[in-house]
Ligand code: HEM
Ligand code: HEM
């Protein structure tokens with residue numbers, strides 16, 4: 001496998017791992033991402049996707065776990081409104097992250113960055 | 122979707138998987154139908170109960186209520202109404218019988234169905250029979266349904 | 267449009283949209299009855315409005331599927347429709363039968379309708395979604411058979427493509443599983459068990475085949491991506507749909523008196539059901555990313571992407587939310603169910619039909635795509651309807667959570683009606699969102715009549 005193929009493969013792995021981190025394999029996916037990151041060099045497409053994945057995971061961690069935990073702590077375990085808020089918030093934000101990661105994955109398959117280069121295509 | 126995974130393989134998974142799980146479903150359904158008598162309260166399924174089910178259907182009660190959690194969510198669950206009404210078919214009959222024709226101003230109201238005594242008895246017996254169905258973990262979670 | 271008989275789709279689509287309006291009008295009526303209980307009582311009681319709402323939904327989606335098939339199949343099969351006259355005849359039969367049934371719901375008490383249609387001979391009425399008089403059900407079967415015959419003959423005597431065959435399989439399945447609606451045993455548990463063979467095996471089985479093939483067709487057309495690639499996706503999506511969805515039906519057998527093993531089987535297999543919907547999103551995103559051309563019909567591309575995303579949200583995410591037995595124990599038959607039902611039906615089936623309409627209507631009207639203004643309005647109506655459906659779903663989810671907590675979870679559970687009063691604020695907001703949805707729908711219809719600069723012209727200029 002030449003470097004180009006390897007890079008593309010790593011880019012796809014990163015995108016997939018960040019998706020898995022959000023769904024079936026939380027934490028494990030993240031560890032995988034750090035591992036892929038350690039293999040990449042600056043200014044390459046695989047580094048780019050590893051960073052996107054890590055950023056997504058960290059952001060999702062804060063938005064989903066930290067915020068939810070805070071709301072439960074502040075709102076109280078026994079209050080129905082806490083649960084009303086937590087369910088609606090968690091489902092919609094979680095789903096949004098998954099959709100974003102899905103988009104990332106399909107972009108990584110094209111070997112380009114996230115934003116479509118309108119002129120070059 | 123790498124090239125090693127061909128369209129032919131995808132098609133085989135579709136046919137193979139689809140047919141296999143259809144057969145599994147049929148097998149499970151046969152087993153379910155066989156073992157239903159243990160839970161379905163069919164020993165109490167009398168002629169009156171069957172007639173009551175018809176009354177339930179032709180008045181479209183399911184259009185407002187849920188029964189064992191299925192139906193509409195506008196009015197209370199009725200799978201356990203017999204218990205909720207103090208295990209009395211008379212209470213159920215009285216409730217249905219005395220619904221005001223024009224409803225209760227400003228509130229959700231149940232229509233007056235003008236049921237005959239016979240129909241009232243049948244529907245009440247049907248609800249009693251339904252309450253006797255052994256649902257897993259005794260669903261609904263509590264008496265409020 | 268390559269074949270003249272494809273044009274038959276147009277009348278089907280017009281009828282579909284008209285009935286869609288009726289559906290939503292009754293939706294907002296019910297939404298109001300939720301908070302103003304005496305609204306239209308006793309003239310149109312809630313249960314009558316609900317039947318009209320849900321049955322119109324099913325009927326117009328069927329019109330939409332049929333129209334889509336009449337448009338798609340001749341082109342894929344590379345021949346005219348087998349019997350165009352039959353398609354036209356069935357259109358009128360279905361429309362009249364459907365119209366009379368809805369009028370029946372509204373004009374006479376349901377028990378009287380049952381009597382008039384001699385329900386006693388073969389009692390099938392009075393079960394959710396299957397409220398139609400037996401005679402209407404027989405009519406539906408006849409229409410479905412004639413339709414499947416017509417489409418089937420076209421496919422079998424023409425070019426057979428994967429899209430054609432998958433669509434045909436889905437349509438045959440639709441007709442076959444509907445036959446379970448004639449089985450109505452006195453034993454309630456048995457009745458409930460086989461009732462799901464219509465409802466679940468439709469929306470989480472054969473309809474997914476229909477949806478996936480329609481989506482694949484439109485995506486081939488608007489992106490120009492290689493058919494081989496798209497067909498592979500199509501197979502693997504529907505494979506996952508059947509592998510997860512058939513036994514996944516167990517998620518409806520938790521609390522109706524069925525054997526305990528369904529708790530496990532239903533939970534595990536239905537937890538896999540989001541996969542095909544997720545793959546549709548992946549599929550749509552990836553082919554749009556790899557598109558070979560920019561199709562002038564931007565609205566159709568948006569609808570196609572929107573379908574994939576919203577179906578994943580409504581069916582996949584909101585389905586998963588309450589599909590595991592320990593959770594469903596609390597949420598079964600609450601507003602959570604209603605939240606999921608709305609977004610899933612809208613995201614998957616409403617949107618896929620609107621995608622087909624968006625793609626095919628301009629072609630049937632003799633252009634590549636609607637004019638610039640019309641597309642702009644259509645896209646705006648897309649966002650109005652879609653976002654208000656998201657709002658409706660979130661509000662019902664909030665209401666449902668509160669309901670579960672107060673009525674089922676808390677140490678001192680409150681009676682149903684007391685809890686409903688406490689949810690009024692959510693229901694009012696849902697009604698507002700419903701009215702925005704309705705306005706979006708009107709805008710959508712208006713977009714068909716809007717005049718503006720033609721896109722072909724612009725496309726040519728750009729070349
Ligand atoms: C936009 C305004 C709408 C409003 C205000 C509305 C309102 C309602 C209400 C109040 C119910 C009855 C809930 C109950 O049983 O208590 C209902 C049921 C239903 N509606 Fe709608 N609806 C709307 C739009 C739609 C749309 C666009 C769809 C389809 C895509 C739809 C599909 C359904 C279905 C499938 C049910 C049965 C739900 C179930 O059994 O869980 N509705 N709707
Ligand atoms: C497009 C596909 C789907 C549609 C149109 C749809 C629609 C519906 C509707 C209308 C109901 C209410 C039925 C009733 O009135 O009792 C329902 C119930 C349910 N659906 Fe779906 N659904 C879809 C996919 C899914 C998926 C993929 C899952 C699981 C991951 C799921 C899980 C459930 C569950 C667990 C219930 C029972 C809710 C209860 O216990 O009350 N659905 N669905």
Ligand SMILES: [Fe+2]
Nearest residue numbers: 466470515518
């Ligand atoms: Fe289901």
